[in-house]
Amino acid sequence: MSAVILGAGMHPWGKWGRPFTEYGVAAARAALRDAGLAWSDVQFVVGADTIRNGYPGFVAGATFAQAMGWNGARIASCYAACASGAQAIDIARTRILAGLCDVALVVGADSTPKGFFKPVGGDRPDDPDWLRFRLLGATNPAYFALYARRRMALYGSTAEDFAAVKVKNALAGSLNGNARYRRTTTAEQVLASPMVADPLRLMDICATSDGGAALVLASDDFARRHGASGPVRLAAVSTVTPTFPGTVLELPNFATDSTAAVPPPERTFRASIAHAAYEEAGLGPGDLSFAEVYDLSTALELDWVEDVGLCPPGEAEKLLRAGDTALGGRIPVNPSGGLASFGEAVPAQAIAQVCELTWQLRGRAGARQVEGARAGLAANQGLFGHGSAIITTT
Amino acid sequence: MTAPVIDGWFTVDDGTAHLLGTRCSDCRTVYFPPQTGLCRNPHCDGEDLTGTRLSRRGTVWSYTNACYPPPAPFVTAEPYVPVTLAAVELAEEGIVVLGQVKDLTVEDLHVGMELELTWGPLADGPPVWMWGRP
Numbered sequence: 368m369s370a371v372i373l374g375a376g377m378h379p380w381g382k383w384g385r386p387f388t389e390y391g392v393a394a395a396r397a398a399l400r401d402a403g404l405a406w407s408d409v410q411f412v413v414g415a416d417t418i419r420n421g422y423p424g425f426v427a428g429a430t431f432a433q434a435m436g437w438n439g440a441r442i443a444s445c446y447a448a449c450a451s452g453a454q455a456i457d458i459a460r461t462r463i464l465a466g467l468c469d470v471a472l473v474v475g476a477d478s479t480p481k482g483f484f485k486p487v488g489g490d491r492p493d494d495p496d497w498l499r500f501r502l503l504g505a506t507n508p509a510y511f512a513l514y515a516r517r518r519m520a521l522y523g524s525t526a527e528d529f530a531a532v533k534v535k536n537a538l539a540g541s542l543n544g545n546a547r548y549r550r551t552t553t554a555e556q557v558l559a560s561p562m563v564a565d566p567l568r569l570m571d572i573c574a575t576s577d578g579g580a581a582l583v584l585a586s587d588d589f590a591r592r593h594g595a596s597g598p599v600r601l602a603a604v605s606t607v608t609p610t611f612p613g614t615v616l617e618l619p620n621f622a623t624d625s626t627a628a629v630p631p632p633e634r635t636f637r638a639s640i641a642h643a644a645y646e647e648a649g650l651g652p653g654d655l656s657f658a659e660v661y662d663l664s665t666a667l668e669l670d671w672v673e674d675v676g677l678c679p680p681g682e683a684e685k686l687l688r689a690g691d692t693a694l695g696g697r698i699p700v701n702p703s704g705g706l707a708s709f710g711e712a713v714p715a716q717a718i719a720q721v722c723e724l725t726w727q728l729r730g731r732a733g734a735r736q737v738e739g740a741r742a743g744l745a746a747n748q749g750l751f752g753h754g755s756a757i758i759t760t761t
Numbered sequence: 762m763t764a765p766v767i768d769g770w771f772t773v774d775d776g777t778a779h780l781l782g783t784r785c786s787d788c789r790t791v792y793f794p795p796q797t798g799l800c801r802n803p804h805c806d807g808e809d810l811t812g813t814r815l816s817r818r819g820t821v822w823s824y825t826n827a828c829y830p831p832p833a834p835f836v837t838a839e840p841y842v843p844v845t846l847a848a849v850e851l852a853e854e855g856i857v858v859l860g861q862v863k864d865l866t867v868e869d870l871h872v873g874m875e876l877e878l879t880w881g882p883l884a885d886g887p888p889v890w891m892w893g894r895p
Contacts, residue, residue, distance in 0.1 A: 485832035485833065486834070490834070492767060495794075497834060498767065499859075500831060500832065500833070500834050500835045501766065501834040501835060502766055502767065502883075502889050503835075503844070503846060503859060503860065503861055503889075504827050504830075504831030504835035504837075504844045504846075504861075505827075505831070505846060505859065506827060506831050506832070509825050509827060509846055512825035512826075513822075513823040513824070513825050513846070513848055513859075514823070515825075516823045516824060516825060516872065517822065517823040517872065520823070520871070520872035520873070521872075561828070562828045563828055563829060564825045564826060564827060564828065565825050565826050565828070565867045566825075567825075611801065611802060611803050612790075612802075612855075614857070616822070616823075616848050616857050616859060620859075621793065621794055621858065621859050622793045622794070622856050622857060622858045622859065623856055623857040624790075624801070624856070625790050625791040625792065625854050625855045625856040626855030626856075627784075627789050627790055627791050627853075627854055627855045627856075628785070628788040628789050628790040628802055628805070629788075629790070629802055629804065
């Protein structure tokens, strides 16, 4: 038995400041239409929470179910930072695999304030996410910049390489009607944009966005009865946590773990997330047709290319320069346009990645279609030991 | 010196700054910020984390700056001067510690260079640990 994706739907990404519920419901309705199912067919709703929209955001599953019109479905809500959407998918597919339901709806949506993400309000000196701003002024881009500078020092990456990632992703995003930024760009424009956190410039860093994404998951038995032919399969959902001691300085921490007593683990956290997904799917990086990775910054996409095993450490620039990771290349990375073109709508983003996987594997991604796509991977990482990798196959 | 911005994370003795961590009496794992209670090494049952001063010198793991004023609760100086940040690796403890950098900009830094612990005031007065030129 396995879980399949019957429907995928999105509300376009942008910045409108409307209630997040609106985006989520629009995405949910689109996913149900795509699946050919009615809201009354849904037995289980999982909402990926948003922490910037008050109580309704903390009980997203209930908020969406109420907005769709209470139908008696069971609900769950979960928060896992940037991996919230993936955990929501995991919860839904687990209930399906346990035989407790046939049809589940997964929804994530966010409405975001302008500017840097900042901690939730109030004086909270026991919260590291509050303290890193208070003591150090360490924003999210500051951490992305630390990784970028480290990459430059270890592998000789250049600002031009980072700009080339943006140019590649902007081109793919220009072909995606759901993307917020749909203009192509040049390396010169990226390199001329204002420095935010050295060495990262404004156009190297993903924005914060409004948006909504939804999936309809079902058991394969139900899909057969429903007459779905060859639905996209969820081959793996990895939501593993880090292994002590972590040696990469992660948001929102002040320090790494200490390696004084225990040597570093075999794989970094990001690499371990993807590794667990490959193990579960029984596939390897060489089996992928494309990948969606969490390009919070241009430089981070290069890290991810290595972390998901598309090349050895330090060689992502080679793939980039050869055009391998561009649309039409050997292994396109972020054919959706990635966060570079979307900006981040936290609880919706991991679900949006899987929407792209679904459309690509159905061969319905239009001008950004990866030819002959058979298997795709989506990966992300967020605060507090959260991360995910999802593999889908035809 | 006014009260530090946070209790128990660092101290200044005769003008010399020290980061205050804890160390597990059983497995010797070091913690910064200082943890109390249970050791977080999953292979260790230690319940006795005692105070320890961290090495004062380390090498730059990476660095950056904040070209735009960070949002509250950070308090920005007027006029705003970009904050420089460095993540510094302490060899003995096997730990990387993030801090503001004093009197140096990103132009002065490179990965692998040695920095030493110092301290300086936040814009609204309270002192915080900083990394500086040895």
